Amino acid sequence: MPEIQVKLTEFSELIDNYTAEFVGREWLVEQVETLLADPGCHFVILTGNAAVGKSAFMAHLAASYPQWLRYFIRPDSREILLSDDQTFFLTVRGQLVTFQPELFKPEKLEIIVRHRSVALETKLEKFTMCEKEQSWLI
Numbered sequence: 001m002p003e004i005q006v007k008l009t010e011f012s013e014l015i016d017n018y019t020a021e022f023v024g025r026e027w028l029v030e031q032v033e034t035l036l037a038d039p040g041c042h043f044v045i046l047t048g049n050a051a052v053g054k055s056a057f058m059a060h061l062a063a064s065y066p067q068w069l070r071y072f073i074r075p076d077s078r079e080i081l082l083s084d085d086q087t088f089f090l091t092v093r094g095q096l097v098t099f100q101p102e103l104f105k106p107e108k109l110e111i112i113v114r115h116r117s118v119a120l121e122t123k124l125e126k127f128t129m130c131e132k133e134q135s136w137l138i
Contacts, residue, residue: 010091011062011072018059025057032061069095085113 035041048054055074062070069092096103 010095011059011070014072015059015062015070018056019063022056022060024060025053028057029061029064067099069099089113 032044035044046054046058055072058070058072062068071088071091
């Protein structure tokens with residue numbers, strides 16, 4: 001991949017804050033790189049107890065690999081960012097347009113999200129289900 005001269009602005013302040021005093025975990029970076037080098041691996045889920053540095057590590061990866069897509073739902077452990085499906089898709093879309101514009105052919109510009117919600121009321125023995133389809137042109 002050619003070197004990319006674009007810097008994503010999404011979450012740049014959050015990433016800067018988390019990485020200012022980040023203590024490297026090279027062993028973990030190596031594990032993530034090894035997993036993602038496998039063509040069959042498309043994502044990695046990072047889990048851990050509260051306050052062990054998951055967000056800081058992900059911010060470190062975002063700073064180290066600016067061409068990787070990123071989306072944070074929290075600026076810190078106390079506050080949640082505005083995060084809904086439309087915000088997520090629009091943010092990631094902007095990143096994809098920047099790094100992989102060939103994906104955005106006119107016939108591929110619609111995202112369809114199907115929501116299924118189920119309500120169950122046992123006292124009335126009533127069962128309702130609704131389906132909703134939304135699409136956004138991005």
